Amino acid sequence: GIQVEQSPPDLILQEGANSTLRCNFSDSVNNLQWFHQNPWGQLINLFYIPSGTKQNGRLSATTVATERYSLLYISSSQTTDSGVYFCAPTGAGSYQLTFGKGTKLSVIP
């Protein structure tokens, strides 16, 4: 199956700082989603982005499918951004999202 690597595994930011999270995947994909898992364990959809660039407020994401990576940008980080960010692509012909190990983000005041 598809392999997913996320980096960095841990990230500590001062409130107001910007960051870039990276997701590399091993095969072509027909779906890729970014999630934020909050401290209560809920998985919050951030982006559905199999290709191209999308923006939603302080967050944006870019997927370059031909080069097999996706990036999540967080600008002007806030303490409520803390949690684990997961990248999850779906390989061609498959129905399952394959999650990476995540990036654990801690935003400190």
Add this chain to the structure above:
Amino acid sequence: EPEVTQTPSHQVTQMGQEVILRCVPISNHLYFYWYRQILGQKVEFLVSFYNNEISEKSEIFDDQFSVERPDGSNFTLKIRSTKLEDSAMYFCASTGRGSGNTIYFGEGSWLTVV
């Protein structure tokens, strides 16, 4: 915004007991999924379900697991004889168009096997 709902939010069960986790997917969705997350680990795929049958399953989804859509709204995961290692958060998810569309997750059911 429509959402996937799961019950119970938390269940504690004795080892060897049967557990049923329930999910109500988004009403016009056609593809349903179960995932699990052991504490501190990544989210793992268990099974996908479409048109009243399993379309994909992982190695984790062995004979002790089963899924069912008993009526037009519910989607259930049954664990026949729970083991300690089944302790995890179980997420239900649904989507309207299979692998090419946004998959929406419920809030999860936390299962603790003692």
